Amino acid sequence: MALDYDRKDCFIVEGKLALPYSYFAGRVGSTFITTLRDKKKIMGVKCPVCNKVYLPPRQTCERDLTDIRDNWVEVQPSGEVVNFTVVRYDDKHLPKKAPFVMALIKLDGADTPIVHILDGIAPEEVKIGMKVEAVFSSSPTNTILDISHFAPKKPEKAFVSERKPSGAKGEEPVISEEEKLLKERRKAMSKKVIITAALAGAATMKNQTPSVPYTPQEFAEEAYKCYKAGAAMVHVHAREDNGMPTHDHKRIKDTHDAIKEKCPDIIVNLSSAVGMGKTAEQRISQIVYVKPEMASLNTNTMNFSIIDRKTGKIFIDFVFENTFTMLQDFGKAMEENGVKPEVEVYDLGGLDNWLLISKQGFFTKPYNFNFVWGVAGGMSFRPDMFMVLKNALPEDSNFTTCGVGIEQFPAITMSCLVGGHMRVGLEDNIRVPNGELAKGSYEQVEWAVRIAESLGREPATPDEAREIMGLRKR
Amino acid sequence: MAHKKNRNVAIIGVGQTKHSSHREDVNQPEMIHEAVSAALKDANLSIKDIDCIVHGNMELFEMIHQPDLWHVLGTGAYGKDSIRITTGGTVGTTLACASDNLVASGMYDIVMAIGFEKLQEGHTTGGITNMADPLWFRNLQTGALTGSTAYDVIQEFGEDRAKRAAMMYRIVMDKHACLNPNAHRAFGLDFDQVETLMNTSPQLVGELRLIHMCSQSDGACAVIFACEKKAKELSKKPVWIRDHITIHREETFNIFGYHKDFPVLKTHKFAAEQLFKRNDIKNPLEYFDVFEMYDPAAWWGLDWLRDFFFLKGDEHLRLVENKEIMIGGSMPINPSGGVIATNPIGATALLRVAEAALQVRGDAGAHQIPKEVKHALASGFGGTMWTVLMMLEKELSW
Numbered sequence: 089m090a091l092d093y094d095r096k097d098c099f100i101v102e103g104k105l106a107l108p109y110s111y112f113a114g115r116v117g118s119t120f121i122t123t124l125r126d127k128k129k130i131m132g133v134k135c136p137v138c139n140k141v142y143l144p145p146r147q148t149c150e151r152d153l154t155d156i157r158d159n160w161v162e163v164q165p166s167g168e169v170v171n172f173t174v175v176r177y178d179d180k181h182l183p184k185k186a187p188f189v190m191a192l193i194k195l196d197g198a199d200t201p202i203v204h205i206l207d208g209i210a211p212e213e214v215k216i217g218m219k220v221e222a223v224f225s226s227s228p229t230n231t232i233l234d235i236s237h238f239a240p241k242k243p244e245k246a247f248v249s250e251r252k253p254s255g256a257k258g259e260e261p262v263i264s265e266e267e268k269l270l271k272e273r274r275k276a277m278s279k280k281v282i283i284t285a286a287l288a289g290a291a292t293m294k295n296q297t298p299s300v301p302y303t304p305q306e307f308a309e310e311a312y313k314c315y316k317a318g319a320a321m322v323h324v325h326a327r328e329d330n331g332m333p334t335h336d337h338k339r340i341k342d343t344h345d346a347i348k349e350k351c352p353d354i355i356v357n358l359s360s361a362v363g364m365g366k367t368a369e370q371r372i373s374q375i376v377y378v379k380p381e382m383a384s385l386n387t388n389t390m391n392f393s394i395i396d397r398k399t400g401k402i403f404i405d406f407v408f409e410n411t412f413t414m415l416q417d418f419g420k421a422m423e424e425n426g427v428k429p430e431v432e433v434y435d436l437g438g439l440d441n442w443l444l445i446s447k448q449g450f451f452t453k454p455y456n457f458n459f460v461w462g463v464a465g466g467m468s469f470r471p472d473m474f475m476v477l478k479n480a481l482p483e484d485s486n487f488t489t490c491g492v493g494i495e496q497f498p499a500i501t502m503s504c505l506v507g508g509h510m511r512v513g514l515e516d517n518i519r520v521p522n523g524e525l526a527k528g529s530y531e532q533v534e535w536a537v538r539i540a541e542s543l544g545r546e547p548a549t550p551d552e553a554r555e556i557m558g559l560r561k562r
Numbered sequence: 563m564a565h566k567k568n569r570n571v572a573i574i575g576v577g578q579t580k581h582s583s584h585r586e587d588v589n590q591p592e593m594i595h596e597a598v599s600a601a602l603k604d605a606n607l608s609i610k611d612i613d614c615i616v617h618g619n620m621e622l623f624e625m626i627h628q629p630d631l632w633h634v635l636g637t638g639a640y641g642k643d644s645i646r647i648t649t650g651g652t653v654g655t656t657l658a659c660a661s662d663n664l665v666a667s668g669m670y671d672i673v674m675a676i677g678f679e680k681l682q683e684g685h686t687t688g689g690i691t692n693m694a695d696p697l698w699f700r701n702l703q704t705g706a707l708t709g710s711t712a713y714d715v716i717q718e719f720g721e722d723r724a725k726r727a728a729m730m731y732r733i734v735m736d737k738h739a740c741l742n743p744n745a746h747r748a749f750g751l752d753f754d755q756v757e758t759l760m761n762t763s764p765q766l767v768g769e770l771r772l773i774h775m776c777s778q779s780d781g782a783c784a785v786i787f788a789c790e791k792k793a794k795e796l797s798k799k800p801v802w803i804r805d806h807i808t809i810h811r812e813e814t815f816n817i818f819g820y821h822k823d824f825p826v827l828k829t830h831k832f833a834a835e836q837l838f839k840r841n842d843i844k845n846p847l848e849y850f851d852v853f854e855m856y857d858p859a860a861w862w863g864l865d866w867l868r869d870f871f872f873l874k875g876d877e878h879l880r881l882v883e884n885k886e887i888m889i890g891g892s893m894p895i896n897p898s899g900g901v902i903a904t905n906p907i908g909a910t911a912l913l914r915v916a917e918a919a920l921q922v923r924g925d926a927g928a929h930q931i932p933k934e935v936k937h938a939l940a941s942g943f944g945g946t947m948w949t950v951l952m953m954l955e956k957e958l959s960w
Contacts, residue, residue, distance in 0.1 A: 107688040112680065114589030147592045150640040153599065166626045219591040 289515025575605025651944015739899025
């Protein structure tokens with residue numbers, strides 16, 4: 089509206105007032121705000137007459153005037169948008185720069201919505217009914233802004249980082265009967281899945297990804313992160329400080345022991361391949377020396393090369409020698425020293441090799457196999473081939489799988505789907521499924537956990553993994 | 563002949579909070595709820611029985627706009643008709659008048675009036691300053707402090723007698739407040755302190771001293787009004803509303819200077835004259851058994867007795883000097899302790915009606931006057947410069 093009326097000769101007296109005031113929140117309001125501030129908990133009150141859970145909490149139910157001041161219930165920090173508006177102008181009193189969204193949010197467990205800022209989403213993408221969650225403020229404000237804002241809810245992530253050591257009996261969290269039943273049903277449906285992290289291998293170098301460990305300390309740190317993320321076992325090729333794979337007993341033992349010291353719970357699985365150009369003696373003597381709980385046992389002599397995947401150009405041509413004799417001797421040495429072999433299957437012929445040798449009867453049950461995909465010289469991942477291998481396994485067998493490069497995640501997903509276990513790690517692949525460089529093997533473990541969760545399976549603890557694979561804890 | 567009424571209305575329940583300077587433990591709807599639940603309990607009703615809520619306080623004194631909406635959490639107005647009234651200091655009596663009219667009209671059978679104030683949360687200047695007219699030398703209206711009445715009484719009756727009478731009035735109010743467990747300020751003053759207090763209490767304006775002045779209180783009051791049929795069904799002791807009147811006159815806004823022929827606070831006299839005339843009451847001092855007066859300061863309480871009861875000369879001073887205004891006297895004024903003791907402004911004038919009703923019922927407890935109360939008077943003051951008067955009766959007999 090144009091202000092074009094005549095204001096000539098209009099006298100205006102300008103004034104200004106300062107208006108101090110207090111606001112008494114009352115005891116119910118005070119409890120709400122201090123609990124939010126100090127415990128980051130959002131509390132409502134429930135009316136026992138009409139069963140409504142009120143948020144913000146109030147002293148009496150406004151419908152039937154029932155006194156509900158002591159009837160506290162915790163509501164969830166997540167909920168859904170029941171309505172919203174977009175603030176499109178800037179003003180001094182507004183909590184944010186425009187444009188931003190003010191939403192009416194009904195938290196899970198509450199019957200009445202509260203108003204708050206919805207951030208982390210473009211205004212035009214906000215939908216009524218969308219799931220959001222509270223983002224708590226980092227420093228107290230003593231107002232509802234102790235919840236800084238709400239943001240679109242992220243997909244549920246499996247909570248494994250604070251897992252207790254195997255066998256540790258801590259305080260049981262309080263869970264309702266309903267939750268217990270649900271949990272038991274889920275448990276009955278699922279089988280634990282063992283996640284292994286192959287931390288380094290023999291070929292992945294720091295110029296490819298800085299996260300690959302070389303020193304015992306780096307191995308220990310990386311193993312611990314994987315354990316926290318949900319891995320039950322790490323597979324280790326020890327390295328020299330310059331990154332070269334080593335058969336040096338002391339270095340291997342130091343690496344093994346550093347991991348066990350940092351993370352006593354985890355299973356260490358050593359490589360009996362070690363790296364290119366090692367002799368049979370170099371490969372097995374270190375296993376006997378260190379006596380890890382588990383070690384890899386390779387089943388066939390094969391090309392193990394580095395080939396350009398796009399052009400087919402050969403970079404490094406190498407024959408990985410695993411004769412029947414080596415399969416027999418290595419296997420015997422492991423069994424005799426209480427080291428459980430992880431039988432590496434690079435193709436169907438390798439599995440058949442092991443089946444032949446196993447007729448000698450020195451392998452103990454249960455047998456543990458690892459199907460390896462994508463080695464230049466082995467087989468590429470194909471789901472039907474996976475089923476062929478799985479169906480060829482003898483009784484009392486477990487199987488896990490790993491894949492080189494982009495075959496890693498499809499292969500482990502299939503393994504998890506058909507009841508097997510999963511191996512990830514920078515030895516096999518340096519990326520995560522979105523194509524970004526993994527922050528470490530542990531980030532791939534997190535992805536594996538997510539795959540397991542989505543398929544209704546829980547990651548096994550190391551002790552559970554020992555039970556499944558028949559290991560002797562050291 | 564009282565003004566025409568469609569049907570009779572009675573008060574069938576009253577409730578109030580304990581009044582005090584601070585109520586940090588409750589927020590506004592929570593505090594109001596204390597009075598609401600007390601009134602429902604007093605009437606033996608549940609919130610379902612209430613048809614309409616009439617809500618009121620001083621405009622903006624708590625710095626909260628539309629408090630009636632927020633307060634639904636405590637008032638019980640959820641899903642009911644509700645009206646907000648804000649007429650300044652008179653609002654409590656205006657709530658009672660409006661409730662009476664709403665029931666008398668036939669629109670509702672049972673109405674609950676709720677008055678409240680939580681003065682410690684707000685800043686009264688913020689609400690009251692909208693009376694300002696800066697062009698005409700009223701830059702800010704900062705409240706009710708004025709020494710002019712003290713000056714007038716002193717001019718008329720001499721300094722010593724006037725000051726003694728005002729302090730006597732003050733001490734009587736404190737003695738009454740000491741008998742009322744809900745009163746905010748009850749000091750335990752005694753008559754031998756008259757002289758000391760006259761000289762030592764801090765001066766606010768002229769001879770208006772701190773001890774003369776009303777308090778700033780937090781508190782709420784709720785009163786339930788019912789039509790004759792419901793009142794007789796539901797209440798053993800309904801208190802009937804005979805009549806009420808509201809007077810506000812244009813010239814009272816003109817408060818430049820002063821002339822004795824045009825006193826500022828003339829509305830009390832106009833209100834009393836008209837109300838008593840139409841109810842055929844020749845001698846109000848004889849007719850009424852008790853008066854709950856809106857007395858913001860001892861000087862005003864003293865001075866206004868003359869206006870309300872058509873007194874001549876120094877009769878009003880003698881009423882005070884002879885302690886006739888005390889519980890047990892011929893015209894007890896404010897057995898509750900009055901506004902000087904307790905002043906949650908939006909509730910204050912409704913408390914006058916509620917306390918007068920308790921006197922009629924004989925339920926005032928320790929501050930019940932000893933004789934039977936058949937006729938009670940309650941007043942509200944404020945506005946700007948308004949008077950509301952309400953007459954309560956024990957019997958439907960006029």
